[in-house]
Amino acid sequence: MAEGAARNTDRKMKSLIDGLLRRMTLEEKLGQLNLVADAGGAVTGAAVNKDAGKKISQGMVGGMLNVWSPDKLRGIQELAVEKSRLHIPLLFSADVIHGHKTVFPIPLALSCTWDMKLIEKSAHIAATEAAADGLKWTFSPMVDVSRDPRWGRVAEGGGEDTYLNVHIAAAMVKGYQGKDLSRTDTVMACAKHFALYGAAEAGRDYNTVDMSPQKMREVYLPPFEAAVKAGVGSLMTAFNDVNGVPASMHKGLLKDILRKEWGFGGIVVTDYTAINEMTAHGVGDLKTVSALALKAGVDMDMVGEGFLTTLKQSLAEGKVTQREINRACRRILEAKYKLGLFDDPYQFFSKQRAEKKILSAAHRQAAREAVARSCVLLKNKDNVLPLKKNATIALVGPLADDKKNMLGTWAVGGDPEKAIPVAEGIKNVAGDGATILYAKGANITDDAELAKKLNVFGETATIDARPPAQMIAEAVAAAEKSDVIVAVVGEAKEMSGECSGRTDISLPKSQCKLLKALAATGKPLVLVVMSGRPLTMEWEDKHASSILMSWFGGTETGNGIADVLFGDYNPAGKLTASFPRNVGQIPVYYAHKKTGRPAPADAFKKFTSCYLDAPNTPLYPFGYGLSYTRFDYSPVQLSNTELRDNETLKASVTLTNTGKRAGAEVIQLYIEDPVASSTRPVKELKGFKKVFLQPGEKKKVSFEITSEDLKFTNADLVRDWEAGEFVVHIGTSSAATQSSAVQWRRSENPRRLAASPKTPPARKHGAP
Numbered sequence: 001m002a003e004g005a006a007r008n009t010d011r012k013m014k015s016l017i018d019g020l021l022r023r024m025t026l027e028e029k030l031g032q033l034n035l036v037a038d039a040g041g042a043v044t045g046a047a048v049n050k051d052a053g054k055k056i057s058q059g060m061v062g063g064m065l066n067v068w069s070p071d072k073l074r075g076i077q078e079l080a081v082e083k084s085r086l087h088i089p090l091l092f093s094a095d096v097i098h099g100h101k102t103v104f105p106i107p108l109a110l111s112c113t114w115d116m117k118l119i120e121k122s123a124h125i126a127a128t129e130a131a132a133d134g135l136k137w138t139f140s141p142m143v144d145v146s147r148d149p150r151w152g153r154v155a156e157g158g159g160e161d162t163y164l165n166v167h168i169a170a171a172m173v174k175g176y177q178g179k180d181l182s183r184t185d186t187v188m189a190c191a192k193h194f195a196l197y198g199a200a201e202a203g204r205d206y207n208t209v210d211m212s213p214q215k216m217r218e219v220y221l222p223p224f225e226a227a228v229k230a231g232v233g234s235l236m237t238a239f240n241d242v243n244g245v246p247a248s249m250h251k252g253l254l255k256d257i258l259r260k261e262w263g264f265g266g267i268v269v270t271d272y273t274a275i276n277e278m279t280a281h282g283v284g285d286l287k288t289v290s291a292l293a294l295k296a297g298v299d300m301d302m303v304g305e306g307f308l309t310t311l312k313q314s315l316a317e318g319k320v321t322q323r324e325i326n327r328a329c330r331r332i333l334e335a336k337y338k339l340g341l342f343d344d345p346y347q348f349f350s351k352q353r354a355e356k357k358i359l360s361a362a363h364r365q366a367a368r369e370a371v372a373r374s375c376v377l378l379k380n381k382d383n384v385l386p387l388k389k390n391a392t393i394a395l396v397g398p399l400a401d402d403k404k405n406m407l408g409t410w411a412v413g414g415d416p417e418k419a420i421p422v423a424e425g426i427k428n429v430a431g432d433g434a435t436i437l438y439a440k441g442a443n444i445t446d447d448a449e450l451a452k453k454l455n456v457f458g459e460t461a462t463i464d465a466r467p468p469a470q471m472i473a474e475a476v477a478a479a480e481k482s483d484v485i486v487a488v489v490g491e492a493k494e495m496s497g498e499c500s501g502r503t504d505i506s507l508p509k510s511q512c513k514l515l516k517a518l519a520a521t522g523k524p525l526v527l528v529v530m531s532g533r534p535l536t537m538e539w540e541d542k543h544a545s546s547i548l549m550s551w552f553g554g555t556e557t558g559n560g561i562a563d564v565l566f567g568d569y570n571p572a573g574k575l576t577a578s579f580p581r582n583v584g585q586i587p588v589y590y591a592h593k594k595t596g597r598p599a600p601a602d603a604f605k606k607f608t609s610c611y612l613d614a615p616n617t618p619l620y621p622f623g624y625g626l627s628y629t630r631f632d633y634s635p636v637q638l639s640n641t642e643l644r645d646n647e648t649l650k651a652s653v654t655l656t657n658t659g660k661r662a663g664a665e666v667i668q669l670y671i672e673d674p675v676a677s678s679t680r681p682v683k684e685l686k687g688f689k690k691v692f693l694q695p696g697e698k699k700k701v702s703f704e705i706t707s708e709d710l711k712f713t714n715a716d717l718v719r720d721w722e723a724g725e726f727v728v729h730i731g732t733s734s735a736a737t738q739s740s741a742v743q744w745r746r747s748e749n750p751r752r753l754a755a756s757p758k759t760p761p762a763r764k765h766g767a768p
């Protein structure tokens, strides 16, 4: 929008909202802060709001979440617009997390594409579909960095790295919101969960977090700041406490950092009943915690109605001010205005648009490409993959012909019946040439107790009537008649996602038994692994010929996987979360700090930092992923070996496709800061480029590095760079790089420069 037009809109918005605020009663203002849930939606907590209809017509509700039927939504909107005194439209929100009805791969999978255009497009498609069904606010993206694969919600984020999550956060916000929130193909995004939810102790959901402010700023907060910079309309608070204060009343985070330092003026909404849950955290009764949340900068109370029921009294008692209530109310009204709801509250229900756009061929094709690009090839001994289209294939495993699990966690808008399982995808891609011998081979789990826990949203982990031994025998019989075995194994969709922590992240025992029997046939064994988290797969790594990590792919799962299996698409995905060898190694991540007693590479040496029973390294590192072709890297070339201040360093490598197939490679740039005033990670991702090369083709790929890329937050919370040596690493994964060093000097403060190898100027940020 041109600047003048934007000013005009701002003036119009201000005058409309000023007028409304003058006419609104206190109850009506508190009503705007009230976000209620529909009992028919995805209920993830205790309370479900009562008498929603009555409250809406009395102006006691500002928005509604997780109503998935557009007809129902329209009826609810009519209630607000026609029956309430001031006719203020409702804001309709939902967890549109990885696609609406065209379900894309889970966010962790999408991050493995390292393709920001694709990620942005997936969010745009989700927005287009959601906004045709009346939804204008999505609780996405989840930008929680997490280094704990026990935590079920790693599925919903972009993995362990801050830099990558920063880029994903911006791409998602752009994709959802576009340039104009009032359009019929945009929705307001919500960066969640602010903050540090991904660092929950022991990987157990909702658990406590205690962390240095330095680490927060270095690792966990930057993706939120990136979302704010990208113009995100809202943020959601986290369930956990942070250094003794629940996130939903954390002034240091909400007021000092988010509002003051980053200048965020959008909506802060709590997570589901997070205000009420602060009473269970043990920091006061509902009235106290509701007042504290408002004062800290929360605008909207999701489901709990603490604001609605207690703030009037708190105002009378002087615990909160009219100004604080007005400010929260204004932010919500502003969002409604920007979303075009005051212009026409019904414009986002469009049967015509829904029919044309939702699950359209173009959307499905984009989802199919996303599946193929999300797949990470972890092993491919003797080039067993790609498969020949005229092979006899034993297709086995509990997820090989399954529609119920492949949409993954948080795919509430998706219809499993519209999804393509792997068995169907293989037929679509291989045609009549391939002979497929199918056998289920195993249940996802044989543990009936676990299955019950997994089947809360409908049955997804079915226990077959046949005894496990019989199922395995059927699979072995199919394997013996085949050229190759494709075993589609992994988690049930509810084994990752919210409240799906696991202390053992291996494949369930039923499937391990199946794989052992299959391996014993001696036939080439290809594993396709669906899951929402990194798994421990040491046995699989030793015994399978090939392993393709496909995650949960959404609606087009089967087609996208088959495109990769038969080589119509050459896999180029790279891991965004390290795969531990065993849970005892957790947290294991590439950007770890050094110790004073480094161990020799993967060997035990007494009195160095290592284990008696496992190497320090993960099974598969961050950034790792194979291709059907080979890429060779030249040594790193630097434009300079000495730089000053804001000069730009150019770091280049020449990449050659030395294999026989065209393919893409994600070239990764890491920077190491060997000496600084604070201890620094061994290396940190600072750039990546995805390059496509024909067989035999060569390309020089360059990165520009400035002193911005060298900055870090030190123990005094000063964010800057320090002069000295830096090592530039470029390579195919975090564990396979080549490097070259530079000296980077500062002109200022030459005396201190001489005194110490690194010279930080003093500039303080507020501490959380």
Ligand code: BGC
Pocket (backbone or CB within 6 Å): 042, 044, 045, 065, 066, 095, 139, 192, 271, 272, 498
């Ligand atoms: C989750 C949020 C989600 C909300 C609304 C909560 O349980 O933590 O991520 O957006 O429910 O469904």
